[in-house]
Amino acid sequence: MKIAFDGIVRLAVLAVVAASAGLAHAQAWPTRPIKLIVPWPAGGGVDTAARMISEPLGQRLGQPIVVDNRPGAAGNIGTALAAQEKPDGHTLLMASLSPHSVNPHLYAKLGFEPIKDFAPVALVYTVPSFLVVPAASPANSAQELVALAKASPGKLNFGSGGPGSSQHLFGVMFNTATQIDTVHISYKGTSPAEQGLVAGQIDYMLDPPTCLPFVTAGRLKALAVAAPKRNPELPNVPTLDELGIKGVYTLTYYGVAAPANTPKEIVAKLNAEINAILKTDDMRARLAKLAAEPGSGTPEQFGQFMESEMKRYGEIVRISGAKAVE
Numbered sequence: 001m002k003i004a005f006d007g008i009v010r011l012a013v014l015a016v017v018a019a020s021a022g023l024a025h026a027q028a029w030p031t032r033p034i035k036l037i038v039p040w041p042a043g044g045g046v047d048t049a050a051r052m053i054s055e056p057l058g059q060r061l062g063q064p065i066v067v068d069n070r071p072g073a074a075g076n077i078g079t080a081l082a083a084q085e086k087p088d089g090h091t092l093l094m095a096s097l098s099p100h101s102v103n104p105h106l107y108a109k110l111g112f113e114p115i116k117d118f119a120p121v122a123l124v125y126t127v128p129s130f131l132v133v134p135a136a137s138p139a140n141s142a143q144e145l146v147a148l149a150k151a152s153p154g155k156l157n158f159g160s161g162g163p164g165s166s167q168h169l170f171g172v173m174f175n176t177a178t179q180i181d182t183v184h185i186s187y188k189g190t191s192p193a194e195q196g197l198v199a200g201q202i203d204y205m206l207d208p209p210t211c212l213p214f215v216t217a218g219r220l221k222a223l224a225v226a227a228p229k230r231n232p233e234l235p236n237v238p239t240l241d242e243l244g245i246k247g248v249y250t251l252t253y254y255g256v257a258a259p260a261n262t263p264k265e266i267v268a269k270l271n272a273e274i275n276a277i278l279k280t281d282d283m284r285a286r287l288a289k290l291a292a293e294p295g296s297g298t299p300e301q302f303g304q305f306m307e308s309e310m311k312r313y314g315e316i317v318r319i320s321g322a323k324a325v326e
Helices: 002-028 045-061 073-083 097-106 142-151 166-178 190-198 209-216 264-278 281-289 299-320
Strands: 034-038 065-069 091-096 118-127 130-134 157-160 183-186 205-207 220-225 252-259
Touching: 034 045, 034 073, 045 065, 045 091, 045 118, 045 252, 045 264, 045 281, 073 091, 073 097, 073 252, 091 097, 091 118, 097 166, 097 299, 118 264, 118 299, 130 142, 130 190, 130 209, 142 220, 157 166, 157 190, 157 205, 166 183, 166 205, 166 299, 190 205, 190 209, 205 209, 209 220, 252 264, 252 299, 264 281, 264 299
Parallel strands: 034 065, 034 091, 157 183
Antiparallel strands: 091 252, 118 252, 130 205, 130 220
16 A cells, blocks of 8 residues: 555656646746747738737737748648747747638648647637628629529629638638529639729629728628628628528638647746737727637637637538649
Protein backbone atom coordinates (compact mmCIF):
# COMPACT_ATOMS: atom_id res chain seq x y z
CA MET A 1 0.00 0.00 0.00
CA LYS A 2 2.86 2.34 0.87
CA ILE A 3 4.42 1.83 -2.60
CA ALA A 4 1.13 2.61 -4.29
CA PHE A 5 0.67 5.66 -2.10
CA ASP A 6 4.20 6.88 -2.90
CA GLY A 7 3.43 6.49 -6.62
CA ILE A 8 0.30 8.58 -6.29
CA VAL A 9 2.23 11.28 -4.43
CA ARG A 10 4.91 11.37 -7.13
CA LEU A 11 2.26 11.74 -9.86
CA ALA A 12 0.58 14.54 -7.93
CA VAL A 13 3.90 16.35 -7.48
CA LEU A 14 4.71 16.00 -11.18
CA ALA A 15 1.28 17.36 -12.10
CA VAL A 16 1.78 20.39 -9.86
CA VAL A 17 5.27 20.99 -11.29
CA ALA A 18 3.94 20.75 -14.86
CA ALA A 19 1.08 23.13 -14.12
CA SER A 20 3.46 25.58 -12.42
CA ALA A 21 5.83 25.43 -15.39
CA GLY A 22 2.97 26.13 -17.78
CA LEU A 23 1.77 29.04 -15.65
CA ALA A 24 5.28 30.50 -15.44
CA HIS A 25 5.64 30.21 -19.21
CA ALA A 26 2.33 31.95 -19.78
CA GLN A 27 3.24 34.73 -17.33
CA ALA A 28 6.54 35.35 -19.14
CA TRP A 29 4.87 35.35 -22.56
CA PRO A 30 5.16 37.24 -24.86
CA THR A 31 8.88 37.92 -24.79
CA ARG A 32 9.15 39.26 -28.36
CA PRO A 33 6.91 40.51 -31.18
CA ILE A 34 4.14 38.14 -32.25
CA LYS A 35 3.74 37.15 -35.89
CA LEU A 36 0.18 36.94 -37.22
CA ILE A 37 0.16 35.01 -40.49
CA VAL A 38 -2.48 36.08 -42.99
CA PRO A 39 -2.69 33.52 -45.81
CA TRP A 40 -4.13 36.08 -48.23
CA PRO A 41 -2.91 39.27 -49.94
CA ALA A 42 -3.04 42.65 -48.22
CA GLY A 43 -6.31 44.53 -48.55
CA GLY A 44 -8.71 41.59 -48.56
CA GLY A 45 -11.26 40.57 -45.95
CA VAL A 46 -8.92 38.33 -43.94
CA ASP A 47 -6.18 40.97 -43.98
CA THR A 48 -8.67 43.62 -42.84
CA ALA A 49 -9.72 41.45 -39.89
CA ALA A 50 -6.10 40.79 -38.93
CA ARG A 51 -5.16 44.46 -38.95
CA MET A 52 -8.25 45.48 -36.98
CA ILE A 53 -7.44 43.09 -34.13
CA SER A 54 -3.62 43.18 -34.20
CA GLU A 55 -3.04 46.75 -33.02
CA PRO A 56 -5.27 46.71 -29.91
CA LEU A 57 -4.20 43.15 -29.07
CA GLY A 58 -0.53 44.11 -29.28
CA GLN A 59 -1.14 47.05 -26.97
CA ARG A 60 -2.78 44.80 -24.39
CA LEU A 61 -0.02 42.18 -24.57
CA GLY A 62 2.84 44.67 -24.46
CA GLN A 63 4.42 43.41 -27.69
CA PRO A 64 3.75 44.46 -31.29
CA ILE A 65 1.86 42.04 -33.52
CA VAL A 66 3.35 41.90 -37.01
CA VAL A 67 0.94 40.95 -39.81
CA ASP A 68 2.72 38.59 -42.21
CA ASN A 69 0.87 38.13 -45.53
CA ARG A 70 1.59 34.73 -47.10
CA PRO A 71 -0.93 34.36 -49.96
CA GLY A 72 -1.37 31.51 -52.38
CA ALA A 73 -3.54 28.47 -53.20
CA ALA A 74 -6.73 29.98 -51.74
CA GLY A 75 -5.13 30.38 -48.32
CA ASN A 76 -3.46 26.97 -48.19
CA ILE A 77 0.17 28.12 -48.41
CA GLY A 78 0.11 30.51 -45.46
CA THR A 79 -2.04 28.18 -43.40
CA ALA A 80 0.41 25.32 -43.95
CA LEU A 81 3.29 27.58 -42.89
CA ALA A 82 1.47 28.50 -39.67
CA ALA A 83 0.87 24.83 -38.87
CA GLN A 84 4.64 24.20 -38.92
CA GLU A 85 5.56 27.06 -36.59
CA LYS A 86 6.76 26.54 -33.02
CA PRO A 87 3.76 26.40 -30.65
CA ASP A 88 5.05 28.99 -28.17
CA GLY A 89 2.44 31.71 -28.66
CA HIS A 90 4.69 33.89 -30.81
CA THR A 91 3.07 32.83 -34.09
CA LEU A 92 -0.65 33.04 -34.74
CA LEU A 93 -2.87 32.49 -37.78
CA MET A 94 -5.82 34.48 -39.08
CA ALA A 95 -8.17 31.59 -39.78
CA SER A 96 -11.08 31.93 -42.18
CA LEU A 97 -13.74 30.13 -44.20
CA SER A 98 -11.80 28.98 -47.27
CA PRO A 99 -8.75 27.20 -45.78
CA HIS A 100 -10.59 25.64 -42.86
CA SER A 101 -14.08 24.92 -44.19
CA VAL A 102 -14.10 24.87 -47.99
CA ASN A 103 -10.62 23.84 -49.15
CA PRO A 104 -10.64 20.47 -47.35
CA HIS A 105 -13.35 19.46 -49.84
CA LEU A 106 -11.71 21.06 -52.89
CA TYR A 107 -8.07 20.03 -52.62
CA ALA A 108 -6.63 16.53 -52.56
CA LYS A 109 -3.60 17.84 -50.65
CA LEU A 110 -3.78 20.83 -48.33
CA GLY A 111 -0.39 20.64 -46.64
CA PHE A 112 -2.08 20.79 -43.22
CA GLU A 113 -4.85 19.26 -41.15
CA PRO A 114 -7.49 22.01 -40.72
CA ILE A 115 -8.57 20.83 -37.26
CA LYS A 116 -5.73 18.75 -35.80
CA ASP A 117 -2.91 21.15 -36.68
CA PHE A 118 -4.38 24.17 -34.89
CA ALA A 119 -5.45 25.34 -31.47
CA PRO A 120 -8.56 27.54 -31.87
CA VAL A 121 -8.19 30.82 -29.99
CA ALA A 122 -11.13 33.13 -30.68
CA LEU A 123 -13.78 34.00 -33.24
CA VAL A 124 -13.21 37.66 -34.13
CA TYR A 125 -16.23 38.38 -36.30
CA THR A 126 -18.58 37.09 -38.97
CA VAL A 127 -20.12 38.83 -41.96
CA PRO A 128 -23.25 37.79 -43.86
CA SER A 129 -23.91 37.88 -47.59
CA PHE A 130 -26.55 39.95 -49.32
CA LEU A 131 -28.65 38.90 -52.29
CA VAL A 132 -27.99 41.75 -54.73
CA VAL A 133 -29.07 42.52 -58.28
CA PRO A 134 -28.26 45.35 -60.72
CA ALA A 135 -30.19 48.57 -60.24
CA ALA A 136 -31.97 47.98 -63.56
CA SER A 137 -33.09 44.45 -62.67
CA PRO A 138 -36.84 43.84 -62.98
CA ALA A 139 -36.69 41.92 -59.70
CA ASN A 140 -37.49 44.01 -56.64
CA SER A 141 -37.67 41.13 -54.18
CA ALA A 142 -36.13 37.70 -53.72
CA GLN A 143 -39.48 36.12 -54.65
CA GLU A 144 -39.58 38.05 -57.93
CA LEU A 145 -36.02 36.95 -58.74
CA VAL A 146 -36.94 33.32 -58.08
CA ALA A 147 -40.07 33.67 -60.22
CA LEU A 148 -38.01 35.08 -63.11
CA ALA A 149 -35.56 32.19 -62.84
CA LYS A 150 -38.32 29.58 -62.77
CA ALA A 151 -40.04 31.16 -65.76
CA SER A 152 -36.87 30.80 -67.85
CA PRO A 153 -34.75 27.87 -66.57
CA GLY A 154 -31.07 28.19 -67.45
CA LYS A 155 -31.42 31.77 -68.72
CA LEU A 156 -30.46 33.81 -65.65
CA ASN A 157 -26.96 33.74 -64.23
CA PHE A 158 -25.14 34.51 -61.02
CA GLY A 159 -21.57 35.67 -60.52
CA SER A 160 -18.71 34.79 -58.21
CA GLY A 161 -15.04 35.45 -57.61
CA GLY A 162 -14.15 32.02 -58.99
CA PRO A 163 -15.01 28.30 -58.81
CA GLY A 164 -15.26 27.22 -55.17
CA SER A 165 -15.27 30.83 -53.92
CA SER A 166 -17.69 31.88 -51.21
CA GLN A 167 -19.97 33.62 -53.75
CA HIS A 168 -20.05 30.47 -55.89
CA LEU A 169 -20.97 28.23 -52.97
CA PHE A 170 -23.46 30.73 -51.56
CA GLY A 171 -25.12 30.89 -54.99
CA VAL A 172 -25.36 27.09 -55.00
CA MET A 173 -26.97 27.20 -51.54
CA PHE A 174 -29.54 29.75 -52.75
CA ASN A 175 -30.32 27.84 -55.94
CA THR A 176 -30.71 24.56 -54.05
CA ALA A 177 -33.04 26.13 -51.48
CA THR A 178 -35.22 27.76 -54.15
CA GLN A 179 -34.94 24.95 -56.72
CA ILE A 180 -33.95 27.26 -59.54
CA ASP A 181 -31.65 26.53 -62.49
CA THR A 182 -29.25 29.36 -63.31
CA VAL A 183 -25.76 29.58 -64.83
CA HIS A 184 -22.63 30.27 -62.78
CA ILE A 185 -20.38 32.99 -64.25
CA SER A 186 -16.88 32.94 -62.80
CA TYR A 187 -14.69 36.04 -62.47
CA LYS A 188 -11.11 36.41 -61.25
CA GLY A 189 -11.96 37.82 -57.85
CA THR A 190 -14.77 39.49 -55.95
CA SER A 191 -14.16 43.00 -57.25
CA PRO A 192 -14.41 42.08 -60.97
CA ALA A 193 -17.56 40.08 -60.23
CA GLU A 194 -19.13 43.06 -58.47
CA GLN A 195 -18.22 45.32 -61.37
CA GLY A 196 -19.84 42.81 -63.73
CA LEU A 197 -22.98 42.86 -61.63
CA VAL A 198 -23.11 46.66 -61.55
CA ALA A 199 -22.71 46.67 -65.35
CA GLY A 200 -25.59 44.23 -65.75
CA GLN A 201 -23.42 41.43 -67.15
CA ILE A 202 -24.79 39.06 -64.51
CA ASP A 203 -28.21 38.86 -62.91
CA TYR A 204 -27.51 38.38 -59.20
CA MET A 205 -24.95 37.51 -56.54
CA LEU A 206 -24.80 36.40 -52.93
CA ASP A 207 -22.15 38.94 -52.04
CA PRO A 208 -20.31 39.95 -48.84
CA PRO A 209 -20.64 43.46 -47.38
CA THR A 210 -18.17 44.79 -49.96
CA CYS A 211 -21.30 45.30 -52.07
CA LEU A 212 -22.81 47.81 -49.61
CA PRO A 213 -21.21 50.94 -51.13
CA PHE A 214 -22.84 50.02 -54.46
CA VAL A 215 -26.17 49.55 -52.70
CA THR A 216 -26.03 52.89 -50.89
CA ALA A 217 -24.98 54.58 -54.17
CA GLY A 218 -28.04 53.12 -55.91
CA ARG A 219 -26.03 51.02 -58.35
CA LEU A 220 -27.21 47.70 -56.86
CA LYS A 221 -30.41 46.61 -55.12
CA ALA A 222 -30.21 44.48 -51.98
CA LEU A 223 -33.15 42.07 -51.98
CA ALA A 224 -32.35 40.06 -48.85
CA VAL A 225 -29.68 39.15 -46.33
CA ALA A 226 -28.64 35.50 -46.00
CA ALA A 227 -28.46 35.48 -42.20
CA PRO A 228 -30.67 34.49 -39.27
CA LYS A 229 -31.46 38.16 -38.49
CA ARG A 230 -31.56 41.50 -40.28
CA ASN A 231 -28.37 43.52 -40.52
CA PRO A 232 -28.20 46.93 -38.79
CA GLU A 233 -26.47 48.45 -41.84
CA LEU A 234 -29.55 47.69 -43.98
CA PRO A 235 -32.36 47.33 -41.44
CA ASN A 236 -35.11 47.47 -44.07
CA VAL A 237 -33.73 44.54 -46.04
CA PRO A 238 -35.46 41.29 -44.94
CA THR A 239 -33.75 37.99 -44.28
CA LEU A 240 -34.29 35.11 -46.68
CA ASP A 241 -35.95 33.26 -43.81
CA GLU A 242 -38.55 36.02 -43.54
CA LEU A 243 -39.30 35.57 -47.24
CA GLY A 244 -39.84 31.84 -46.87
CA ILE A 245 -36.43 30.80 -48.25
CA LYS A 246 -35.22 28.81 -45.28
CA GLY A 247 -31.77 27.82 -44.08
CA VAL A 248 -29.54 29.84 -46.42
CA TYR A 249 -26.98 31.21 -43.97
CA THR A 250 -23.79 32.43 -45.60
CA LEU A 251 -21.62 33.64 -42.75
CA THR A 252 -17.98 34.25 -43.60
CA TYR A 253 -15.86 34.06 -40.47
CA TYR A 254 -12.52 35.41 -39.32
CA GLY A 255 -10.78 34.12 -36.22
CA VAL A 256 -7.44 33.65 -34.53
CA ALA A 257 -5.79 30.24 -34.22
CA ALA A 258 -2.39 29.03 -33.05
CA PRO A 259 -0.26 26.01 -33.94
CA ALA A 260 -1.44 22.84 -32.20
CA ASN A 261 -0.01 22.27 -28.71
CA THR A 262 0.33 25.97 -27.93
CA PRO A 263 0.10 26.13 -24.11
CA LYS A 264 -3.48 26.34 -22.91
CA GLU A 265 -2.63 29.24 -20.61
CA ILE A 266 -1.49 31.31 -23.60
CA VAL A 267 -4.56 30.37 -25.62
CA ALA A 268 -6.80 31.35 -22.68
CA LYS A 269 -4.99 34.69 -22.29
CA LEU A 270 -5.35 35.48 -25.99
CA ASN A 271 -9.02 34.53 -25.93
CA ALA A 272 -9.74 36.77 -22.95
CA GLU A 273 -7.94 39.76 -24.47
CA ILE A 274 -9.59 39.38 -27.88
CA ASN A 275 -13.05 39.07 -26.33
CA ALA A 276 -12.38 42.19 -24.25
CA ILE A 277 -11.35 44.12 -27.37
CA LEU A 278 -14.50 43.03 -29.19
CA LYS A 279 -16.64 44.50 -26.39
CA THR A 280 -15.15 47.99 -26.65
CA ASP A 281 -17.28 50.75 -28.15
CA ASP A 282 -14.58 51.61 -30.69
CA MET A 283 -14.34 48.07 -32.06
CA ARG A 284 -18.11 47.61 -32.17
CA ALA A 285 -18.45 50.85 -34.13
CA ARG A 286 -15.78 49.74 -36.60
CA LEU A 287 -17.38 46.34 -37.05
CA ALA A 288 -20.82 47.89 -37.56
CA LYS A 289 -19.47 49.75 -40.59
CA LEU A 290 -18.47 46.37 -42.05
CA ALA A 291 -21.93 44.91 -41.35
CA ALA A 292 -20.06 42.47 -39.10
CA GLU A 293 -21.15 40.59 -35.98
CA PRO A 294 -18.52 40.55 -33.20
CA GLY A 295 -17.39 37.14 -32.07
CA SER A 296 -17.38 35.82 -28.53
CA GLY A 297 -17.03 32.58 -26.62
CA THR A 298 -14.33 30.19 -25.55
CA PRO A 299 -11.58 28.56 -27.63
CA GLU A 300 -13.55 25.31 -27.38
CA GLN A 301 -16.66 26.97 -28.82
CA PHE A 302 -14.66 28.45 -31.70
CA GLY A 303 -13.22 25.01 -32.40
CA GLN A 304 -16.70 23.47 -32.46
CA PHE A 305 -17.85 26.22 -34.84
CA MET A 306 -14.92 25.57 -37.19
CA GLU A 307 -15.65 21.83 -37.23
CA SER A 308 -19.36 22.36 -37.90
CA GLU A 309 -18.63 24.75 -40.79
CA MET A 310 -16.19 22.28 -42.34
CA LYS A 311 -18.83 19.54 -42.23
CA ARG A 312 -21.52 21.88 -43.61
CA TYR A 313 -19.50 22.87 -46.64
CA GLY A 314 -18.71 19.29 -47.60
CA GLU A 315 -22.19 18.81 -49.04
CA ILE A 316 -22.29 22.31 -50.56
CA VAL A 317 -19.01 21.76 -52.43
CA ARG A 318 -20.25 18.37 -53.63
CA ILE A 319 -23.43 19.89 -55.07
CA SER A 320 -21.49 22.74 -56.68
CA GLY A 321 -19.21 20.36 -58.56
CA ALA A 322 -16.27 22.69 -57.90
CA LYS A 323 -12.77 21.22 -58.10
CA ALA A 324 -9.47 22.90 -57.35
CA VAL A 325 -6.93 23.17 -60.16
CA GLU A 326 -3.67 22.08 -58.50
